[in-house]
Amino acid sequence: MVFEKFQDVELPASFDAHVHLRDGAMSNLVVPTIRQGGVNTVYVMPNLVPPITTVQQALDYRARLQALEPNVIYLMSLYLHESITPNVIKAAKKAGITGVKSYPAGVTTNSSSGVVDYTLFYPVFAELEAQNMILNLHGESPSGDDITVLNAEAGFLPTLRELHARFPRLRIILEHCTTAAAIATVLALGPTVAGTLTAHHLYITVDDWAGDPFCFCKPVAKTPADRDALLRAAASGNPKFFLGTDSAPHPATAKRGGDRIAAGVFTQPYATQLVLGALEEGVERGVVKEGEVTMEVLEGFLSGFGRRFYGVEDKTGETIVLRKGGEEVIGLLTKEGLEVEVVPFRRGEKCWSVEWKG
Template sequence: METLTLTRPDDWHLHLRDGVVLKDVVHWSAARFGRAIIMPNLVPPVTTTEMAGAYRERILAARPEGSAFEPLMTLYLTDNTPAEEIERAAASGFIHAVKLYPAGATTNSDSGVTDIRRCDNALAAIAEHDLTLCIHGEVTRPETDIFDREAIFLEERLAPLLARHTHLRVVLEHLTTAAAVDFVRQGPERLGATITPQHLLMNRNDLLAGGVRPHHYCLPILKRERDREALIDIATSGHPRFFLGTDSAPHARHAKENACGCAGIFSAPLAIELYAEAFDQAGALGRLEGFASHFGADFYGLPRNGDRITLQRQPRPIPKALPYGDGHIVPLRAGEEIAWSLTDDTLAPEAS
């Protein structure tokens, strides 16, 4: 197969940041995806419907001319989010999910949830108003090994949450372990999951072997090869509750390349191409459309996109850096090649 035409996919987990860098980031996703669930971990976090509406307008203004890319907004859940705010969010028509960050779990999560039980009223309102709860599924106790945080979260936090809120629709984001695959697969129909391209294509050796690679550092962290293999198996299986979510997370180069670099991988400039590579390696290109274009929309209760994109098997060089505000950003595969190309996409000039 030298070309692959798909229903335009959606990204069910995306970071766009804000301010002067927004325009440097959003066009990459707009070229590939019809819609994206937009993460709310700005500074300050997007905790109200009014803030989400204002952020949405800034994203729309930053889109390329003629783009129909639609940001699907989220609220940032805190210990004190009132049920009335959830009701306002649902009535807005543009907020589709609420994001649960355990406090301290990742970038800009300090205002996150310290105890899920404190959020029971808000969680009940999320279920009542048919929104989706998106979860960063890790415990954050300092004594817990970073490679075990996801698996422990499933049993300690997520299983009791699903038992208490029996009508709550949940997306467990950026799966990284075989344990998480099994948990979601065996879970209720109202439990879905997203998988990133980096967790399909890399394991922890790609982060640590031969030297620390800061641009491969993300949270949840890359795991063992057997975990990557479990993710590939489920992503290419055609299971309808596992779908695309890049977790593309831009950080300026200087914020990644320092003594305490930020967590996040910037994959937006080659996102769908990376998934094509992963599915191609698994001999499952015919199942990419379901994973990328159908299952997420179906789970969220939204129509599938009506237009299509075409990929071709044509190696494409990836620049070493790209413009990002007053500085530069380093994309995944910087200075290397990607095996697939989007037919109507043109990479921005390499940053100097």
């Protein structure tokens, strides 16, 4: 049995460095599922409607999340917007906000207020660097001219290189890498640049989302070679790469029909489990060798590398236990009293399970 060595293995609780928890009824539905995925610390994206652009908005949002699930640590971010100034960054640092998320205008869900010209924000980036905060980049160029969803990430990589060259001490994360070129670029840049990998991009390619709206997200999955490059990065033990699920819930109706299909894949209740399954499938296909996936690699990718980059120590000491084949992905996430429903990634399929120790 592949990965038999991980049966009943105990690991530190996972850290998910990229989550969408929404607000209102959707938050009420999905926030309680965070710990089901073996996760006790999350970095929360700010692309609500309206976006989180002030310190007080971020603190109020965190309070709403804590009220729903107090046993999770929520690291908060601001949405890069024309109202964000160096003084806002200073205030954010004092308030314990972790970073700022940049969305190129119009590339994904709730990004209409995003960035058109990065040079306008150079004073903000300089202050982020001075305050030792993080710049999170949705790494795609807007569609147009020769840019489509298939090469939008490649089109953005020169911007990443330019930002790192101008702000070499600024901690920058290229979020949800989807291509071999993105992996190579992160590797080529200095230690202040890292990349997050989602659980779903370790499984899917363009053919999957072309035929299944529940696999459609931004950035879109690319070729089998790109997917395999992500798997090798996850199994490499390189601290530049760690888990950021980009779990993005949408109402089932918004994924099944209408004028436009919502971009986003929901993986939150199975974050750790899906990573194990993806690595196991990678071993079975010969993309990575089983011996390369060690306890140290798993602990680093799922928890240690991200916490280290973010400077977040897990003072809880919480651990999870891995079990093979003990869980099945539900077909539909619902909650009594809520009208909103969400379909999880790989619905109906068997997966690993995690249990909290103690």
